[in-house]
Amino acid sequence: MSGERIEEVKITIPVLAWVIIITALLTIVGNIFVYFLPFPFTCNMNAGDLIATPGVDLLGMPFMVTLIVGALMSISSIRRRLTTVNLMLLYVVALASSAFANQDSPWREAFEPVIARVGTDPAVMAYVPEFVSPPREAAEALIRGTGSITAIPWGQLLPAIIWRFFTFAFFAGISVGLISIFRRQWIDVERLAYPQVAAAYNAIVGVGEVRNPKWTGRIIFILGFLIGFGLELIRACTLFFPWFPDVYSWRTATCGPGTHHLSFPGTTWHYGLAKHTPFYALLLLAPLHSLFSVVFWGIVYEVASAIAVTLGYYTGYVDMGHCGKSWCGQNTPYAEPPLAFGSLIVGVTLGVFVMTIFHERHHIMMTLKIAFGGAGGIEAEEPMSYRTAWLIFVGSFILGIIVFMVAGMSLWASFIV
Structure with missing residues (x-):
């Protein structure tokens, strides 16, 4: 921590009010933007997710806010208010807003529980x-509108909205507790790479x-x-004109998330070529061992799929379209046995969870001793005490399990979900 400046941020009522207002504003604007885009651009060109590649998603609101901040910095009265703390808060707010304003959330491409009965098999529901x-009926009223806010069946909708709120709230508590426990070990000691955060951080620094x-x-x-900007402007022109x-052939041979079809008829090959230009910039920031793992296990997937098809499994798989091999829910190595990669x-x-616990066992024991044994020292540099972090983590985890068990899930399923 030497050479770095640490500044404590106090969340006051006015700050919290602004956080709520800006979060709501960005979320509403982001969803309006998503809903007015034609398919497949809803999936691969929305402001909430700059790289709509599953597992690599680069949430986009922080970069939009950074551009707005850059423009506002020319106004001296506003520039004085754009302190490091305020920029950090804007980043967090924008990141949270992206999670609720993209192709998957709240319900454009994936069904949230609140409206799941509209597009999900009744046998499942x-x-x-x-x-x-x-x-x-309640979900359809919410989607199609009723002409009056009082005509919306709130009595049926509110319990589901509240249940969904608690699932997010308890996951947030788990995340806050977990990162507070491991912050020093992962950031100061191991210095793990966070490419998405690094990109946003450097954008903020650059604008300043x-x-x-x-x-x-x-x-x-x-x-x-x-x-x-030029590369993405070309893609935008492809959409609007x-x-x-x-x-970039976005109008043809493209899977929803933005993958160009690489089809080899009669084979099990299912990988494509990502068309998102920011994706390749992000790869330059990824650790080499992570890139190696992606390539290695991708090859394992293809080889295992080819062997399974040769042995008589997944009849018709080689004749599926490119997108179907990745996204179809039946008769694919991803979805069904004997491979069932999903x-x-x-x-x-x-x-990974078990290995992380084993690998970090010494740090975990140290934080527990500090939290409940009275030993101190390094805890002074943390944003919250280890005792508070552990209580938040364990409490949120238990409450999260209860929320899912109340919904009918088993104890084991509620634990791992």
């Missing part, structure tokens, strides 16, 4: 209580320093911005 997902002629990164930042040349991913996640 028979197991879901109505306080989690209200009746279809770009007017400074003595800043050594000024020319590179300006050139990078112009190149990136039908006469504009389809330079289920394996859950197991891998649990495995």
